[in-house]
Amino acid sequence: MNHYYSFNDYVQQAFGQKLYKLSLNGGMSCPNRDGTLGSRGCIFCSAGGSGDFTPSPQLSVDEQIRAAASLVSRKARSGPYIAYFQAYTNTYAPLSYLETLFTQAILCPDIAALSIGTRPDCLSEPVLDLLQRLSCIKPVWVELGLQTIHPRTAAYIRRGYDLPVFDQAVQALQKRGLSVIVHLILGLPGESFDDMVQSAAYVGAALARQNLPAPALPIPPASGVKLQLLHVLQGTDLALDYKKGLFQALSMEDYFAVLFQCLEVLPPSLVIHRLTGDGPKSLLLAPQWSANKKLVLNAMRRAMDEADVKQGRLFQWPQ
Numbered sequence: 001m002n003h004y005y006s007f008n009d010y011v012q013q014a015f016g017q018k019l020y021k022l023s024l025n026g027g028m029s030c031p032n033r034d035g036t037l038g039s040r041g042c043i044f045c046s047a048g049g050s051g052d053f054t055p056s057p058q059l060s061v062d063e064q065i066r067a068a069a070s071l072v073s074r075k076a077r078s079g080p081y082i083a084y085f086q087a088y089t090n091t092y093a094p095l096s097y098l099e100t101l102f103t104q105a106i107l108c109p110d111i112a113a114l115s116i117g118t119r120p121d122c123l124s125e126p127v128l129d130l131l132q133r134l135s136c137i138k139p140v141w142v143e144l145g146l147q148t149i150h151p152r153t154a155a156y157i158r159r160g161y162d163l164p165v166f167d168q169a170v171q172a173l174q175k176r177g178l179s180v181i182v183h184l185i186l187g188l189p190g191e192s193f194d195d196m197v198q199s200a201a202y203v204g205a206a207l208a209r210q211n212l213p214a215p216a217l218p219i220p221p222a223s224g225v226k227l228q229l230l231h232v233l234q235g236t237d238l239a240l241d242y243k244k245g246l247f248q249a250l251s252m253e254d255y256f257a258v259l260f261q262c263l264e265v266l267p268p269s270l271v272i273h274r275l276t277g278d279g280p281k282s283l284l285l286a287p288q289w290s291a292n293k294k295l296v297l298n299a300m301r302r303a304m305d306e307a308d309v310k311q312g313r314l315f316q317w318p319q
């Protein structure tokens with residue numbers, strides 16, 4: 001039984017087959033790292049700019065696609081794939097650079113859709129226009145790292161923009177018929193169960209209330225959320241706070257409890273692109289239970305079935 005509109009269900013419906021994401025590296029930086037807004041990045045962000053599995057940006061787009069495809073070849077012997085520009089902020093470059101990069105990716109015959117990870121404060125009108133033009137060739141999804149709606153947490157993680165900036169970006173993207181995927185982190189220090197669920201409810205309402213124009217292509221929008229467990233990675237400032245004992249990582253039970261409640265408050269039409277995280281095991285400090293993704297997903301499935309049987313009792317947050 002499926003308890004939510006999963007990414008796999010979506011791609012099957014939209015493309016008629018399973019699609020894998022290829023993580024690519026556009027060779028960009030981030031205003032939170034290059035000194036524009038800050039130099040140490042978001043407190044949880046690894047040195048790889050949250051794109052630790054991407055190929056070298058020295059490779060051409062075609063070479064990166066081939067290299068990334070070989071990494072998923074055990075699961076997918078051939079394409080089509082989703083080209084996912086993941087590392088750092090992928091609209092943080094001159095327009096001509098972005099146009100060349102994204103056009104090379106979207107025109108690749110093995111690529112079915114383009115997914116671009118960026119910040120809502122790095123979406124100028126010319127960039128939005130470019131993304132809209134590209135969406136006439138193949139679907140374009142824009143992934144925004146919001147993580148939380150709460151200002152005190154946003155300040156702690158050094159996100160560097162306020163919530164209205166996110167709201168405006170969502171409206172501008174949806175006005176152009178582009179799919180928006182919002183990243184939320186569950187387990188950020190200082191956040192209560194209710195804080196996390198409020199973030200999910202807010203994002204759900206923001207994505208659902210837009211009057212979407214007909215997409216440029218006859219493929220349903222992929223708008224939705226990535227729900228991610230907070231990973232404490234070695235080498236980050238978050239790891240320093242963790243080692244000082246300033247906060248604890250979520251247990252698996254607590255993560256499932258808050259995750260399931262987030263799923264409850266999200267509109268069922270939204271695609272759930274992720275239910276946990278994919279941090280590099282070599283850097284993972286906590287929580288160690290999250291290192292084996294297969295075990296976590298199996299336990300999650302059992303907990304979902306159990307929650308159905310108990311009719312919601314599992315969703316009670318521990319006192």
Ligand code: SF4
Pocket residue numbers: 030031032033040041042045046049050087088089119145
């Ligand atoms: S905006 Fe993204 S790439 Fe930049 S520091 Fe934050 S998480 Fe890292």
